[in-house]
Amino acid sequence: MKQEDSKTVFIRDDQLQLLASYIVEGMNSSNTKDDEWISIEEVMKILGIRSRTTIAEMRWKGELKYSKLNRKTILYSRKSACEYISKNIRNRF
Numbered sequence: 001m002k003q004e005d006s007k008t009v010f011i012r013d014d015q016l017q018l019l020a021s022y023i024v025e026g027m028n029s030s031n032t033k034d035d036e037w038i039s040i041e042e043v044m045k046i047l048g049i050r051s052r053t054t055i056a057e058m059r060w061k062g063e064l065k066y067s068k069l070n071r072k073t074i075l076y077s078r079k080s081a082c083e084y085i086s087k088n089i090r091n092r093f
Contacts, residue, residue, distance in 0.1 A: 013092045020089055022080050037067060037075035058084075064066045 003060065011019070038046075040055055049055060055076075058064045063079035063084055 007036075017089060017091075020085065024086050036078045038078050038081075041066065043076040043081050046078070047084065069088065 022062075040052060043056060044050065044052070055064070059066050061075075063080075065080035067075045067077075069075065079081075
């Protein structure tokens with residue numbers, strides 16, 4: 001990335017919460033099914049997590065719903081990923 005391509009954006013807490021709610025609403029919109037199952041790559045992208053181990057830990061803690069199809073294939077509930085985002089919104093102070 002070139003230096004001139006980077007920008008810093010400042011946002012108030014209320015604006016951040018509104019943005020987060022729009023993102024979650026978009027993920028839960030009518031064009032996606034509530035019970036849609038997604039791959040680990042997709043759940044990592046939605047949650048902004050780069051580690052498969054972190055996703056596995058979330059699965060073990062019960063923070064993400066999943067379905068294990070066979071020894072290597074695990075699918076995750078899109079709805080549970082969106083609920084995780086909503087549940088973890090924090091106010092500053």
